[in-house]
Amino acid sequence: MEKKIDTKTVQLTIPQIVFDMAKQPKKYFEGGRGTGKSTLIGKRIRDIVINLPRSSNALVGSTYSQMLARTLPSTVEGLEMFGIYQDIDFVVGRCGKYKGFEMPYQPPTGPMGWKNIIHFSNGTIFQLVSLDNPNSGRGLNTSTITGDEAALLDPEKLYVNVKATNRVSKAAVYNNHYLIGSEAYFSSTPLTKKGKWFTDMEKKAKEQPDKYFFMKASSLSNPFLRKEWFTEMREECPSELIYNAEILNIRPKEVTDGFYANINPNLHYYQDHNNTYLESLDITLQKTTHFNSNQDNDVRVNDPLVMSFDFGVFNCCVVSQPQDETYRVIKSFWAKSPKLLDDLVLEQIIPYYKPHQEKTILLYGGHDGNNRLPNSAKTLFEQIIDLFESHGWVVHLMSRGAAATHFDKYLLINSMLKGNKVLPSIAINESNNEDLIIALERAEAVESTSGGVSKNKKDEKNKEFPQQHAPHLTDAFDIPIVTMFNDQFQGTNQFASEMRIRTS
Known part of the structure; x- marks a missing residue:
């Protein structure tokens, strides 16, 4: 008698499908609330784990505090959507060898050891790298980079601390898979000047479409959200500016005559x-x-x-x-x-x-x-x-x-x-x-x-x-x-x- 295998169906929105199918090595997703950024991060990590077993990868945030408070919990939630569960399929903050997990080709060697590592059963690891602490990415040679709340990232620190580590190939081992060396960044619409680098990547994607991909999506793109939710958000949102940014993904206009004109x-x-x-x-x-x-x-x-x-x-x-x-x-x-x-x-x-x-x-x-x-x-x-x-x-x-x-x-x-x-x-x-x-x-x-x-x-x-x-x-x-x-x-x-x- 054949053993019945439980399956789980995850429905994606059209923007999520388009973004997921894009094969450019550098991808950027700018989305409002409810567009499923956590789902996309979970799907990306799942694909990397399956297709690049025993690889080392970077999960990047602006600060370690942000990663502990927001990135890590949302990542665990995103993985659960795809049937990947903590303490069963992966462990956080320690080596999973005691559970019989495979080991990565390059185990972590930095000062934190396994403390900032997500270790999957097939040996794939994701290292939590915070840009406010260069040591968090030290000793890392990565195959991929995934950035959460990207509008908060400092582009100079991102380049020096993380992008320079994305150099592992192993093309033969992974049959030249398109994920090798790939980067993906996810963010809501930035409300401050610091996030301009992220939105500027849209122009980069138009200039070099073979290398860069930029996707914008509003909450309206998600047909799985309750219809009443939009009415509630409109009624409860503290301002049109916030509603436009957080729900409709409309970028706020810059203030030209600022009272703090010299702030940089x-x-x-x-x-x-x-x-x-x-x-x-x-x-x-x-x-x-x-x-x-x-x-x-x-x-x-x-x-x-x-x-x-x-x-x-x-x-x-x-x-x-x-x-x-x-x-x-x-x-x-x-x-x-x-x-x-x-x-x-x-x-x-x-x-x-x-x-x-x-x-x-x-x-x-x-x-x-x-x-x-x-x-x-x-x-x-x-x-x-x-x-x-x-x-x-x-x-x-x-x-x-x-x-x-x-x-x-x-x-x-x-x-x-x-x-x-x-x-x-x-x-x-x-x-x-x-x-x-x-x-x-x-x-x-x-x-x-x-x-x-x-x-x-x-x-x-x-x-x-x-x-x-x-x-x-x-x-x-x-x-x-x-x-x-x-x-x-x-x-x-x-x-x-x-x-x-x-x-x-």
Whole structure:
């Protein structure tokens, strides 16, 4: 009697089929929510495992933190769709030899050993390579590269740390299979300037169609999604911009008259994770409960933290540390109604900075922080101070005097972004400030009725707009910088003085 073999049918969408069938060595998929990027990654890994047994391959992400929190869980989910299961067909973070797995032609030799390896039963391995840690790809000679959330990848680091390793051929062993040396990158539409390299590959694909393939797809391309889902997404989406980008895969228009005109991703954004700590976590658990300030390599644990709040129905906080000649923006938090200011402090900020050694806060904020709550004798600042002090922190209230004008902020901050020899440079941790960066890049400058330049605040009044991308976070970003450095700037910068005279 013949043994019955269980089969599983996986239905692909037309864009997924077209992308999967494309044989170009370098492929790029730009898709909205629900277009099945995880499915395609799972299908690609399955095909590599089947067709290139015992090969070594790279699964690339922007940071190791991102790979633990998002890439690894979605990859495991994608593989399950094709009947490939963790701890049966593959193991994560260890060698599967104890289960009788075949060994790869080139076992991992880097400093992490098998800790960042997905090992399949036929000997194929995928190494988790994060671009913020060159060591994660050290010693690797790959047959393929697969990149997740590609719009976040740094193209220079991608070339140096990963593409240079994609050199293993073994053409005879694999019968010249088209997957040898192939690369595939997957991403949603980038919302910031940094992702431009990814969308620029569409032009590359038109110029060299034999080598490059670029596929764009909106969520509408997936007939397996519930019809009601689109109505729900339209009704619940915080803005048309986000709906167009996340669902319809329409790229946002660039802001031409930006309030932070001199901001430059290549100069002002950085990544600095404590990968020694992250690599000590058990990646087989695939949980983010240990993602606190221990993962941040840029925090000076024995120095105070600068915390600046913006208040309202939408509450937010930007955390910074002046370090030598650099003003570092190390983290930002936000909470919107029905969450309150207390929730922001108690649920997010205090737990995240529990490992911090110097429990001292230099507190800044808008002048509405001096307002009293309707049912309390305390001001908003006093409320924050009480919350932190009850958890062992010492808080110094630093806000003083009248608020600087938007024009003062515009001149000072853009001078610092451009590179003022007297004042510190500004550096923003992009991994910990995704929403702040979007808000900074999308903040518009308009002519002020009193002369000079003002920040356009219209999005704060638009309930349809995602308030984490409105100017709230940028206001919290501005306040400490202006308070600390504007007097010095006005006293030493002739250009600022001339501009004030000219527009008065």
